[in-house]
Amino acid sequence: MVHRRPSLLSCGVLAVTALALGACGSDSLSGSSGSSGSSSSAPATASADSALHDALPQSVQDSGVLRVGTNAEYAPNEFLEGSEIKGMDIDVMNAVAAKLGVEVEYSNASFDTLIIGVTSNRYDAAISSFTITDERKQQVNMVQYFNAGTQWVTAEGNPAGVDPDDACGKKVSVQAGTTQSEEDLPARQQACTDAGKPAIDVQVFDSQEDATAAVVSGRVDAMLADSPVAAYAVQQTGDALELAGDIYDAAPYGIVVPKEQTATADAISQALTQLAEEGGYEAALAGWGAQDGAVDSFPVNP
Structure with a gap:
């Protein structure tokens, strides 16, 4: 299974009945690691782990910001509400970033440009309902976090x-x-x-x-x-x-990380593991009624 959007979409609206009116998206939206959440219940901010923070690229450590690409047109996983990117994936990524001790700067882009954006260093990571596939794993690292x-x-x-x-x-x-x-x-x-x-x-x-x-x-x-x-x-x-x-x-979703950044991928995997133990992972899913897709482990390139 590939979004389950396979290969290497604007402002989304919450009411699906109004979707035929069209959309217009922003190219870049910023938010802290705890600022983008669902209207029901955003997960609690995780405590930062200094060892995981130190595993991040030096540029991310210096800036304190993780640049993340997404395609905010796939409610409830990622979508725009006004100028704010929200969704299940966003809550998961915000919790991961908090555990890593950084904030998130989201860029809303066409889905088919996201992996290219990661491989070209435009983004440090991408989260956008990417199904983990062998083809994608040849291009990037993928950290499992959900099953759909x-x-x-x-x-x-x-x-x-x-x-x-x-x-x-x-x-x-x-x-x-x-x-x-x-x-x-x-x-x-x-x-x-x-x-x-x-x-x-x-x-x-x-x-x-x-x-x-x-x-x-x-x-x-x-x-x-x-x-x-x-x-x-x-x-x-x-x-x-x-x-x-x-x-x-059913197949797993993965967070996309550059192929050479194995330490970053491992840090995200460990952050998810800690969040699962502390309850933050399930809280991120529960705000969107997505607990049935929870996974028990967070391997890199499963």
């Missing part, structure tokens, strides 16, 4: 009669660059045509907000997204949407 699967979503009552196991001929929306758009749906389309059935009419959108809005407006019959994103979309639209079928193809 894929979930189908339809309009309430499933009026188009979408069967996730046989969606041939149905109109389905998806965000560009996701594992769902680049792996899942193409395989399903091929299965449909191989069986002599009409292919799935895949509608690809640059942002998850627009993909969700297409279902709400009736432009498409269903959508695919990561399980926490799908559940949040249903929650935010009230009775407009519902989940369809079971979660499948």
Whole structure:
């Protein structure tokens, strides 16, 4: 599984029903390691660990700032509320930064530029629902911190009669660059045509907000997204949407760190381990109802 956005999207809005109005994003947003949290309950600030701080690149130690790239268009994982980047991933990263003894400066950028930004030293790290893959591990280090699967979503009552196991001929929306758009749906389309059935009419959108809005407006019959994103979309639209079928193809998310910065990756892994022991890790997930995706360990490049 790859966001589950695989390969090497603006201001997001919280109400999914308003997403069709479009978005406009800021290129760079700054926030302290404790300033970006959910409206429900931001995790408590972690106590800094001096040994982990000393494992960071000298430039980060000197500045006291960790430059982090993200694509804030994937609620509830990362999204814009006004000019502030919020979300589950942001709360996790803020807690990690507090444990490392630094603040976070977030840059909101297109998803497909984030890994390049890390490898070119524009960012010290990136967090944006990256599924850990062998291809990505060849380019960067990835620190496991969450587990997510894929979930189908339809309009309430499933009026188009979408069967996730046989969606041939149905109109389905998806965000560009996701594992769902680049792996899942193409395989399903091929299965449909191989069986002599009409292919799935895949509608690809640059942002998850627009993909969700297409279902709400009736432009498409269903959508695919990561399980926490799908559940949040249903929650935010009230009775407009519902989940369809079971979660499948669960895979871990990873924080992206430059390939040569193994000490930084190990420090982030150890920070997450300490946070899990202290309760800060689960608190970061609980603010978004994402505890089911919690992992028990935080390996580098699993």
